[in-house]
Amino acid sequence: MEGLDTEKIYDIIVLGGGPTAIGCAIYAARFALDVLVIGKVFGGLIATTHIVENYPGITSTSGQGLMEMFKEHMNSLRIPYISDEIRSVEKVNEHFILHSFFQKFKAKSVVFATGSERKKLGIPGEEEFTGRGVSYCATCDGPFYRDKEVCVIGGSDSAAKEALFLSQNVNKVYIIYRGEEIRAEPINKKRVEDNEKIEIIYKTNIAEIKGDNKVKSVIFDNGKEFEIDGVFIEVGSNPNSDLAKKIGIKTNEKDEIIINRKSETNIPGIFAAGDVADAPFKQAITGVAEGVIAAYSAFDYIKEITSPTILE
Numbered sequence: 001m002e003g004l005d006t007e008k009i010y011d012i013i014v015l016g017g018g019p020t021a022i023g024c025a026i027y028a029a030r031f032a033l034d035v036l037v038i039g040k041v042f043g044g045l046i047a048t049t050h051i052v053e054n055y056p057g058i059t060s061t062s063g064q065g066l067m068e069m070f071k072e073h074m075n076s077l078r079i080p081y082i083s084d085e086i087r088s089v090e091k092v093n094e095h096f097i098l099h100s101f102f103q104k105f106k107a108k109s110v111v112f113a114t115g116s117e118r119k120k121l122g123i124p125g126e127e128e129f130t131g132r133g134v135s136y137c138a139t140c141d142g143p144f145y146r147d148k149e150v151c152v153i154g155g156s157d158s159a160a161k162e163a164l165f166l167s168q169n170v171n172k173v174y175i176i177y178r179g180e181e182i183r184a185e186p187i188n189k190k191r192v193e194d195n196e197k198i199e200i201i202y203k204t205n206i207a208e209i210k211g212d213n214k215v216k217s218v219i220f221d222n223g224k225e226f227e228i229d230g231v232f233i234e235v236g237s238n239p240n241s242d243l244a245k246k247i248g249i250k251t252n253e254k255d256e257i258i259i260n261r262k263s264e265t266n267i268p269g270i271f272a273a274g275d276v277a278d279a280p281f282k283q284a285i286t287g288v289a290e291g292v293i294a295a296y297s298a299f300d301y302i303k304e305i306t307s308p309t310i311l312e
């Protein structure tokens with residue numbers, strides 16, 4: 001980014017480009033902290049969904065649209081944003097050094113808002129056909145399946161929303177779910193049930209994805225072969241916490257960063273928030289709230305480490 005001073009020690013560096021990171025940065029800037037946001041991809045996971053109807057104050061928008069508003073707010077406060085991937089973090093004296101491939105950045109405090117990556121099924125054919133009939137994003141790839149038949153694997157609210165989006169383009173969507181009832185928000189569950197193009201196949205896993213140069217069928221765990229043109233996998237996500245773990249940040253059994261109500265981790269000066277952290281319910285609004293708390297806690301932390309009594 002033009003004009004960026006990489007020798008400078010920022011008060012706070014926020015890692016991530018999703019709602020949590022931007023919410024955190026907006027509050028940090030308003031606390032008059034010197035803040036820098038570094039994100040691999042701006043927008044985060046929410047930018048991949050076609051519709052968001054539960055963000056207070058905004059009746060209905062796309063995930064991309066929501067993040068455009070976040071960007072505008074961030075820009076209005078002149079918060080610097082760098083597109084880069086941080087690959088390591090180390091503590092040197094009283095501050096942290098963050099390294100990407102080509103650059104390094106220094107900060108007094110760091111917030112991990114690194115979100116999560118989509119989980120894979122780990123079955124034969126999944127990797128081979130990724131991009132050739134296997135997808136993890138209906139909004140991105142759905143339009144390629146006009147008038148085709150596709151399936152969505154999973155039973156969460158996200159899976160229901162993916163199926164609803166796909167139904168706008170395709171002839172038929174099968175939701176394939178290992179459970180007995182999908183776990184969607186009641187409003188989305190009803191929309192799925194009322195949608196003639198969507199059919200749910202319960203108590204079924206897929207064991208293999210088959211095709212030639214593109215997907216042709218899936219094999220169910222009962223051995224049945226089921227012809228299909230596209231497979232959309234929506235079976236949850238894994239937190240992006242490896243970087244944090246490498247510097248000794250504690251995680252739980254799901255690899256989520258353990259935080260307290262102040263968004264503090266076990267390492268003073270390092271905070272975490274959003275999908276990468278250990279709250280059971282993960283949404284844009286909950287991530288933003290944790291990010292905002294992280295900004296406030298970082299503000300307190302910086303005050304403490306730079307107070308004259310400590311420096312004496």
Ligand SMILES: Cc1cc2nc3c(=O)[nH]c(=O)nc-3n(C[C@H](O)[C@H](O)[C@H](O)COP(=O)(O)OP(=O)(O)OC[C@H]3O[C@@H](n4cnc5c(N)ncnc54)[C@H](O)[C@@H]3O)c2cc1C
Nearest residue numbers: 016017018019020040041044045046086115274275283284
């Ligand atoms: C299909 C679907 C529909 C959804 N619908 C809704 C909805 O309607 N309403 C709602 O509130 N929520 C919804 N969610 C959930 C919502 O997307 C997440 O809760 C939210 O995006 C979490 O935000 P986050 O900023 O914590 O993480 P993310 O959005 O995952 O962002 C993480 C960011 O960190 C960056 N990053 C990761 N590692 C590094 C690194 N090493 N260096 C630099 N940057 C890094 C990534 O590039 C990314 O920008 C939906 C999710 C899905 C999958």
